[in-house]
Amino acid sequence: MAELLRAEWTKFRTVRGWVLTVVAAALVTVVPGLLFAAGSHSSCSVGPIEVPCPTPPVGPDGGAVEDRFSFVHQALTGDGGLTVRLTSMTGIITYPPPDHDKIVPGLVPWAKAGIMVKDGTRPGASYAAVLLTGGHGVRMQYDFTHDTAGRPGGVSRRSPRWLRLTRSGDRLTGYESADGRRWTEVGTARLDLPDTVQIGMFANSPGDLTVKQSETGGSIGQKRFTQTTAVFDQVSRQGTWSGTEVGDGPGETDWERYHRANGLVRSGGTFTVTGTGDIAPSRDGPVFEDGLRGVPFGLVVVVVAAVLPIAAEYRRGLIRTTVLAVPRRGRALAAKAAVIGAVTFAAGLAAAAVTAPLGMSLLRANGFVLLPAPLLTQVRVIAGVGAVFALVAVFALALGALFRRAAGAVVAAVALVVLPYMLAVFSPVPDEVSRWLLRLTPAAGLAIQQSVQEYPQVLSHYTPGAGYYPLPPWAGLAVTAGYAGLALALAIRAVRRRDA
Template sequence: MTAGTPTPHRPRIEREGFAHLLRAEWTKFRTVRGWVIGLVAAALVVVLLGLVSASGSHASCGIGPVEVTCPAVPVGPDGEAVEDRFFFMHRSLAGNGSITVRVTSLTGIITYPPPNHDELVPGVVPWAKAGLIVKEGTRQGSAYAAVMVTGGHGVRMQHNFTQDTAGRPGGVSTASPRWLRLTRTGDTLTGHESADGTRWTEVGTAHLDGLPATVQVGLFVTSPGDLTVKQADLGGSIEQVRFTQATAVFDHVDLRGDAPGGGWNREAVGAAGTTDWERHHRPNGVRESGGTFTVTGTGDIAPLMDGQPVERTLTGVLTGLILVIVVAVTSITAEYRRGMIRTTLTAGPRRGRTLAAKALVIGTVTFVAGLAAATVTVTVGEQILRSNGNYVLPVTVLTETRVVAGVAALLAVAAVLALALGAVFRRSVAAVITSIMVIVVPHVLATVSVLPETAAQWLLRLTPAAGFAIQQSIPEYAHVTGHYVPQAGYYPLAPWTGLAVLCGYTALALVLAVLQLRRRDA
């Protein structure tokens, strides 16, 4: 061979060598009955426990002693479940135009708050809202854009329930009023704010595709429930949500554009009856005096968080994961116990590649089994939940696919981590216990109300259990009051970030396993 001539056959030989290792490991796995049974059992556990859990969950609504089917939940423009309840003083606007108003007051009441629970107190919850809104119609869930003052988050521009943009902080009072303006140009809505009605600052812009030529525009007020969380004596927490009401005072109302029809309409959008307090004290509505409008409302315009998320059907994943860990660990420790590892390393003397082949096989077969189990469980489990009267929070096809495939990936990566720990310890009991301690136990501690909420969140940030975040389907919304803790199914890391943490630990364990294989004899 002359100088500079390449050697064309070596890469092919190396590829064929690794392919041979893969075939050998796959043959070894499928011919060991215990490993196959164990993996099938793990998949069945995920399905059976999930469907049993779904079958045991029932929900209904009642009118007095009579149980009835719960009313349909509004769905927003992007398919999410929403709460769309507020008082609306509105008129039609045909084509382009704008509406301007000055807000001089935002007050409210909170019913029966702690510690005494025996009186009404004045107060405005942080996400009480009052301002201007352009809405496709008065149907709940229809597209909208709004600019508003809030009880504790300054001026905001929000649209289509999930989108929120911050304006200037601060409250509103007679001495420090807030001017608001909302302008429509085609499908584009732009919100502005001003301290004096002369110098205006843009808050945000919303693009509402398919907005009809004629929309409803006007003033609105709403106030979500007051949430308090109390730590229980035996661990966990007790949540209480109380009725609230907000009242805003508007003046200098200026509607520009083609506004057909008569005067202002008054409507409680999404009203579902009234509370005893409203019937005997202050009902929602509008009072007008000399161009000043006092509007009172309750409810919220935001994503709905009450319901069953799709991952609620996957309660068997934790138990199935334990079986996966046992299979993954024994798939390598059994070779040490029986002396077969010498034959394996003789066939593949490059020990790193041999371990990679083992990892690829156990990861692939676990992913396939997990994907089948999660698909069946979520599909059938959702049907069972709905047939039992439960409301399953809708998600996009992409999100549901991510949950199903993500759970399969969680099981697969955890299996590889367990395999690597089996190579490090070379003893089944030590490797299985360690795997359970670093993956399963942190998740259990964080989600069963044993630890303080802050500790639980840090545990799911820093341990391999962070990977469970991949199954969360409903995100945390900064503009929706909620108890976003692991016990309620909310993880501190984003889904793919949490899975990446688990992958990082797995990569580290594989490196340690390779070093161990190279330093120690079989």
């Protein structure tokens, strides 16, 4: 087998056209991604004037976050805590112009009201909170990405919910109770907080997401303005309370200011807190794989690079020489697959290693705050692109051996790999169709590119077009590997049974 691999490698590298095709696959992958990153600029409009967009707050992990809520707070130095009774949680959902006069009572599922410890009132600062949601019961959340479920259910004056949050060193613990006497722990967090923090009650409400089918067959997501009002009493801490609208700023519209009355209304020991916004990782912004927009174009060239050698042998009759030299035809085809797989893996790896980090740098230079991608995730994305290149090359080679014609094999491979991806990501097909395309076809392996995480506690339009694949990265790659392995097995069976 070693001699076969060496012979196939020598054959491949001595044909300049084949080598140049693999180089072209890498270049076609790099150029579109860098052009996209270089040509993208962060800008917003104030009337007819384009201005730089305000920089979103950055959370403890360095990623962009949404951090907007009404906060009634006081200082806490050292250890301590806060206990409150939540007796009411109501909300409204309204509409932007021209239907802004339509107001619907109700809470969105991830509306929040509860108590929080936070490192000051700066948006993006570290925090821990125990809270009640509009539709998911009590939760313990901290630092934007962490969420632990407590008991389900809502709240009313007849059935209040008691909440408690304590700090002991770097440990914060959230509790809930139905009567204020028997307590159940919801969750804990260990945070690197300063000695003096802010503790208090808060309320907010993210936009109500509605997804509608567009006239062209795709989907359109629209978020409507919402607001939450929470009533707290039996507050365990005394002293002076301050009210802060965390995250309010120039991004707020005049219409939004006019229609809401966020803040605090206090009557004796009862606190009524009204707020809007969200406390969550941001879903808006470029991602690490945005620099890899040339991958589908590179795959088209990879298909050509994989089909040309095997098709040329059949067209010129050289396959007879190969069969005479290697009577075990399956080994010969396996050696060809190993060589083309290794060559295209190296090309894809090099292309991704150049364009993804450089694309990130260009996007940052153009004013964007990227969604966070840990180093191991970045390595997985880059290596995964190389793996997809290799698997698609083996798949195309196998089709070349089955078809014995370059044109048919290239068309079939592109139709099975690239076309489903393009339809799922860039065309207005229904969301469920796009998801099934990336579950059932060899294009599933492109899920290895996904660097952003879906959060159950964050309402968003999670679709392939937005960078969210229906299969986990490695599961998607396994689907592509399955197709490549099956095609190669069929090709080996075919070359063994038919005349050269």
